[in-house]
Amino acid sequence: MHLMNIGHTYETTARLVRAVTGTYPDADGLRTAYRETASKLRPMPVEGDGISISYEDGAWAKHCMDKGIFEHIFAGACHSDEPTRTGWDRQAIEALDHIHSLSPDLRRMVDLLVTDIVFRNSGADGGGSASQIPGLVVTSPGEDWQVPHLAECLVHEAMHLNLFVADMVYGTFTLPSRELERDEYRALSAVKIGQKRPLDKAFHAAIVTVPLMYMQHFRGVKTLVDLYAESLRDACADLKKQLPLFTDYGQMLLDELCCFAESIDFDHLAQTISSPEYAGYKPAVAV
Amino acid sequence: MNPTMNPPAATAAMPRDVLSTLVAAVQEDPQGLPTIVQARVQRSQEADNVCMMGGWTA
Incomplete structure (x- = not known):
């Protein structure tokens, strides 16, 4: 399946970069180039080199709530305390490691396409991504979620993001x-x-x-x-x-x-x- | 057909040089392709913001 393939993901992303920025990236610089591209396409730029994590009081959460984006995830959400956020941060790192252990190339896909994760406490567990916000993943982890569940969420959303990129290119x-x-x-x-x-x-x-x-x-x-x-x-x-x-x-x-x-x-x-x-x-x- | 339950054999990651070759090959694309992609991107920006969300666990 082409959409599962890391090489196809890379070449498709490179085509998007070329179209939006006018420059051809190389494989080593593709992640940085994609972040520059995503910054041109979405309301707020990509910050930093890693995956940025924020919560219900962050800029992305405010933007989504103001624009009625991901209402299913944000409706009924409540404040997350410091221990909860620390737990989410740790689980995110472990989830990325878990993805790598299952498939280094699926990890590459997540690393390339996911730039931001917004964690929220909501009654509905699951995730979200949107065609006009490349790189953004919003998630409301279930109370019983462990590392594999979050890992599956990240890959799930990365695949949505991959399909959005492919749709723009092809x-x-x-x-x-x-x-x-x-x-x-x-x-x-x-x-x-x-x-x-x-x-x-x-x-x-x-x-x-x-x-x-x-x-x-x-x-x-x-x-x-x-x-x-x-x-x-x-x-x-x-x-x-x-x-x-x-x-x-x-x-x-x-x-x-x-x-x-x-x-x-x-x-x-x-x-x-x-x-x-x-x-x-x-x-x-x-x- | 019932899916098999044995974990798949470990598959090596795509070599870095293969990825580099694939990305470099984008420079060989037809000359008009970037313009076509630009138009698609523009249409995507002007169309609805397609939101995919939901839970998926049983």
């Missing part, structure tokens, strides 16, 4: 997001099982089940694998009905997703994360 759909909300374009969600969602959101949901299943499978947990194996196949069948609304690139991603849904082959998936076979994509330009 285009995924032939219609804008608002048009894809129409009833006739909706498709089953692999995550909100049984629900029809706008096509782009259903596609995102299907894509991000893959790394989640992979990470849980790799550590010997069946929860999400059992939950999503069937729902992903159903979602893929429904997404394929909307094939004309996908660009050539989007159809390639969908085709690869459907193949995985039929096989649920985690050994093959591990190869697609790191093999050059799933990189080197050359977008065509109409003449």
Whole structure:
């Protein structure tokens, strides 16, 4: 799967950097160049070299609340005390190490694409990311979350961010997001099982089940694998009905997703994360 | 088909020189591509801010 592949993520990000900044980055400077690019595209710049962490009283939380972004996560949220924040900070570091232990290249993907994490105490546990805020991940950790849960959240959101970058560079759909909300374009969600969602959101949901299943499978947990194996196949069948609304690139991603849904082959998936076979994509330009 | 439950064999990370080659190859893109991407980025900035959020645990 191209979208799971670190080489494809790097080349796609490099194309975004070139388009926005006018300069070609090299691999060693790509992370810095992407941060410069993200700073041009979002309301507030990227600060520092690492992943910045903030909380409900930080600038990003205020921005999201002011603009009504991620209301599901911010609604009902309460103040986080110092021990809670210290615990989140520590868990974030351990989560990144956990990702690395499962897959160094998924860690590379998170390191490249995630610039900020906002932690909030909310009644709803989960995470969020947005197309016009590259690099930002918002998360409301569940009370029973341990390091693997946060690790899965970070990879989950990094995959959303990856798909947003790919959409800017290659285009995924032939219609804008608002048009894809129409009833006739909706498709089953692999995550909100049984629900029809706008096509782009259903596609995102299907894509991000893959790394989640992979990470849980790799550590010997069946929860999400059992939950999503069937729902992903159903979602893929429904997404394929909307094939004309996908660009050539989007159809390639969908085709690869459907193949995985039929096989649920985690050994093959591990190869697609790191093999050059799933990189080197050359977008065509109409003449 | 039931998915297998054996952890996959360890896969080596993509070598650094392969990543470097892939990123460098972007310079060989068709001349018009950056302009096309710029237009897509512009449209993305002018369109709705697509928010993906939710919980995913069972």
